[in-house]
Amino acid sequence: MHISNIELLNFLDSTLSPEKIKDFCPNGLQVEGKTNIKKIVTGVTASQALIDQAVEVDADAIIVHHGYFWKGEAPSITGMKKNRISTLLKNDINLYAYHLPLDAHPTLGNNAQLAKRLDIIDVLPIEDCSPQNIVMKGRFAEPISPESLHQKIEKSLSKTPLFESATKQQINTVAWCTGGGQGYIEQAANLGIDAFITGEVSEQTIHIAREMNIHFYAAGHHATERYGVKALGEYINSQLGIETTFIDVHNPA
Known part of the structure; x- marks a missing residue:
């Protein structure tokens, strides 16, 4: 073809x-x-x-x-x-x-693919703090401990995330933005969400997590954004019959 x-x-x-x-x-x-x-x-x-x-x-x-x-x-x-x-x-x-179109796509996008890998349900945009719907929120079918979510992220992405723990013992709700989405943690905390997942971390992110009592996970820009373009390639192959191969160039960042 x-x-x-x-x-x-x-x-x-x-x-x-x-x-x-x-x-x-x-x-x-x-x-x-x-x-x-x-x-x-x-x-x-x-x-x-x-x-x-x-x-x-x-x-x-x-x-x-x-x-x-x-x-x-x-x-x-x-x-x-x-x-x-x-x-x-x-x-x-x-x-x-x-770039952003692949973050935001409702099924093939990086955010959608991360939700799929982590078994997050009831996925919706995080209200109006992201006008382009690149920050999402959802929940787990059953409450999960912060440590269990850390292990789940590590297993799903083959990447050990940086983890800043809050005082909450169980996580019901979660918000996330793949890649460099750490700036949205404050909006997530203001909505009362239990945990925020992204790729990168900034110095101020940790202070926000601590002071606003929200669990924070930074799993790597590359690791959180592998799966959108991979899913897009698989979709191209299924729809057009064109040979498509995903190549993962290792990047620890």
């Missing part, structure tokens, strides 16, 4: 609706390659390591969560960026990137 690069772009845009979300980077086809696509590689970040592995398996396209051309970054194509883009162009590989 094969598809044109523009047909794939249209399929991705139709699935993820990037026009509905204001983002920090362009979503869609970021670097144009060959017209015909028979093999796709997916990954979290368009790093040199991912591109090199895509070249090794003779991929025609790469789809990532973290692409290029971020707001505020230097526009010049030099150094590391030059090397990455040069490799894509020399090998005629298309690069597609979807």
Whole structure:
């Protein structure tokens, strides 16, 4: 099976609706390659390591969560960026990137996939603190201890999370935002939610967790955002019949 690069772009845009979300980077086809696509590689970040592995398996396209051309970054194509883009162009590989649209998708998104892995139910946006619905809340079918949730996260993500414990002995409700979502912990605490899960942690996050009595788990930016783009690749394969392979480039952050 094969598809044109523009047909794939249209399929991705139709699935993820990037026009509905204001983002920090362009979503869609970021670097144009060959017209015909028979093999796709997916990954979290368009790093040199991912591109090199895509070249090794003779991929025609790469789809990532973290692409290029971020707001505020230097526009010049030099150094590391030059090397990455040069490799894509020399090998005629298309690069597609979807950032917030892949976080927010109700079934394929990073947040939805994390909820699925952790058995969180009754998933809803966390009211109005996230205008683009990238922060979610839900609950567990049965109350869970803070230590048991720590173990569950570790087992589900193959990553030991940083854990700051509150005084609550049981967790019923939980809010989460994959990646760099630690700034939303205060809104979660104000809603009386028992625990907050994200990828990253800042110095002030720990103080907020302690003073607002909310359990906090930081399980890694990469670890919490592996599963959206992986699910997207599986969806492409099921809907279009295109060979799609997820490549996980290890990143402890």
